[in-house]
Amino acid sequence: MTYSVGIDSGSTTTKGVLLHQGAIVRRFMAPTPFRPAQAIEAAWDCLYDGLETRPFLTLTGYGRQLVDFADKQVTEISCHGLGARFLAPQTRAVIDIGGQDSKAIALDDDGNLVDFLMNDKCAAGTGRFLEVISRTLGASVEQLDEITRGVEPHPLTSMCTVFAESEAIGLRSAGVAPEAILAGIINAMARRSAHFISRLTSQGPLLFTGGVSHCGRFRELLSQHLGQPVATHEDAQYAGALGAALIGENLRKRR
Known part of the structure; x- marks a missing residue:
């Protein structure tokens, strides 16, 4: 089964989503701490937990370069546009x-x-x-x-x-x-x-x-x-994470 995770490491809040076949199956949100990498790791652990195969992980936001286990890092502008279109076409x-x-x-x-x-x-x-x-x-x-x-x-x-x-x-x-x-x-x-x-x-x-x-x-x-x-939209705060997950989903399909 193909899963994609997008994590948006924001200045005050870290958001994450797990996508499967174009649908959100898990969400994560927590305040961004003094060390933002800790929230990224917590989001990854939460969204990956229990899955048999490793999801494709795309990071965006201020803290996207603070960990070394992401498959892709992208700027938040492109992610927010994609996420917004996902929520409201x-x-x-x-x-x-x-x-x-x-x-x-x-x-x-x-x-x-x-x-x-x-x-x-x-x-x-x-x-x-x-x-x-x-x-x-x-x-x-x-x-x-x-x-x-x-x-x-x-x-x-x-x-x-x-x-x-x-x-x-x-x-x-x-x-x-x-x-x-x-x-x-x-x-x-x-x-x-x-x-x-x-x-x-x-x-x-x-x-x-x-x-x-x-x-x-x-x-x-x-x-x-x-x-x-x-x-x-009720998921409007997840737009950046959604866009990141969509980018990851598209990249994985091409492989």
Whole structure:
């Protein structure tokens, strides 16, 4: 039986999937530790466990070069495009917002990569940014949808993580409700992401992937700023790992 494993070693989370005949049969997700190789090894052990034959292993993400037992190493841009098309075949554009970077990817009608943008130099607009501000205001990222539902966003002037945190504290001291500040943060991030996506050379049905895609309010505001629907998927956080596994599956078929 032919199996393929894809592992995405991200800056904050390590994801992995086991594919068999084009279907996901196992998933792995864990925080990326101080030594990312440990999470890669844990993912491999989990996904390979109990199989009679060794799966083809493809690594992607920041930590893809930290272990020596992979069959293939690939960049995350190509993986995220493939993974997005696997989850939603009509996808022509992808916005992936992870822990410490964001990516915008354009695909043609056949799913080939035609353009991409990547922001990995600044934490503003990433999952880490959202986590820091939420924690400053006494909330968790998991609570954001409930807390900000129906709340009018309070405008913010800064998207720098350090300055935005100080501004949030100042607004709270001035009596602005934390719910409104959090809604304002999400709105500012969504507006920034919409501008980021608009710089792609081609547009089309959009899939939102990465950890931040679980935030429904973010997706709602992003759709408003873009003026188009924004889709996601329950496996959206696995898009990079899925793409890596698909690449491995295709390579194995050729051998």
